[in-house]
Amino acid sequence: MRLLATLALLFALILGAAAAQVRRGKGRRTSAPPKPASKVSKTAEPTKADVKTDVPDSGRTVVCIDPGHPSEVASGQNVQNGTSETHVDWAVASKLREALEARGYEVVMTKSSEGELVKNKERALVANRARAALMIRLHCDASTERGFAIYYPDRQGKAKDGTTGPGPGVIEGSRRAAEAVHAGLAEGLQGALNDNGVRTDNQTKVGHDQGGALTGSIFSEVPVVTIEMVVLSNADDAEFIKTEEGQRRMAESIADGVARFVAPAKDK
Numbered sequence: 001m002r003l004l005a006t007l008a009l010l011f012a013l014i015l016g017a018a019a020a021q022v023r024r025g026k027g028r029r030t031s032a033p034p035k036p037a038s039k040v041s042k043t044a045e046p047t048k049a050d051v052k053t054d055v056p057d058s059g060r061t062v063v064c065i066d067p068g069h070p071s072e073v074a075s076g077q078n079v080q081n082g083t084s085e086t087h088v089d090w091a092v093a094s095k096l097r098e099a100l101e102a103r104g105y106e107v108v109m110t111k112s113s114e115g116e117l118v119k120n121k122e123r124a125l126v127a128n129r130a131r132a133a134l135m136i137r138l139h140c141d142a143s144t145e146r147g148f149a150i151y152y153p154d155r156q157g158k159a160k161d162g163t164t165g166p167g168p169g170v171i172e173g174s175r176r177a178a179e180a181v182h183a184g185l186a187e188g189l190q191g192a193l194n195d196n197g198v199r200t201d202n203q204t205k206v207g208h209d210q211g212g213a214l215t216g217s218i219f220s221e222v223p224v225v226t227i228e229m230v231v232l233s234n235a236d237d238a239e240f241i242k243t244e245e246g247q248r249r250m251a252e253s254i255a256d257g258v259a260r261f262v263a264p265a266k267d268k
């Protein structure tokens with residue numbers, strides 16, 4: 001009896017092993033070997049998505065924020081009414097980043113710390129490389145006026161190196177963006193700051209001297225607006241933008257304007 005049981009067990013083991021062999025063999029025959037990823041991308045037609053950018057495609061709309069100074073033109077660090085343009089630009093940029101990310105946008109900054117010097121041309125290239133839907137340049141004015149104004153390129157200009165730009169598509173997109181951002185600021189800052197409306201790069205001295213466009217606009221391949229958020233040489237404007245509340249209100253108003261121009265998710 002015991003021998004019979006041992007034989008039966010042995011027989012069962014052999015049968016089981018044979019069945020397992022069949023299953024493994026069957027698996028090998030039906031599943032195709034995985035193709036190495038590098039081979040796939042080499043044989044595929046190059047598409048727009050294959051071109052290298054600084055931002056992985058998350059499906060979210062990219063907005064580039066450019067805190068204005070220091071640049072090769074101006075440090076922005078001279079103290080006016082107890083603060084500096086560089087500081088205010090950076091403080092609002094940081095809050096704007098938070099506000100846009102909370103709404104689902106992908107944000108790219110032109111610099112990573114308040115004191116970092118970035119040349120104006122390089123600022124535009126950061127937005128271009130990121131294929132931003134919009135480039136927002138944050139500045140503060142110094143004049144006898146008070147309040148905010150939105151600037152955009154309404155014509156081409158010529159940079160010192162002979163480059164002309166931006167293209168017609170960027171000019172048209174910038175105009176629409178300026179109107180949208182202005183609407184956000186007009187509503188969000190009502191009663192706090194004077195509204196100086198939408199203006200053109202040609203109305204700035206640097207823009208006018210370059211044939212009508214600021215350097216950051218000439219090199220831009222994406223819609224670009226420059227926001228003069230306050231007149232920092234005006235004591236009342238400075239008091240507003242020096243507070244956390246004022247900076248946050250400015251950032252939220254700009255984010256509202258961005259939302260009027262482009263949705264947080266890319267169109268497929």
Ligand SMILES: [Zn+2]
Binds near residue numbers: 076139
């Ligand atoms: Zn500035």
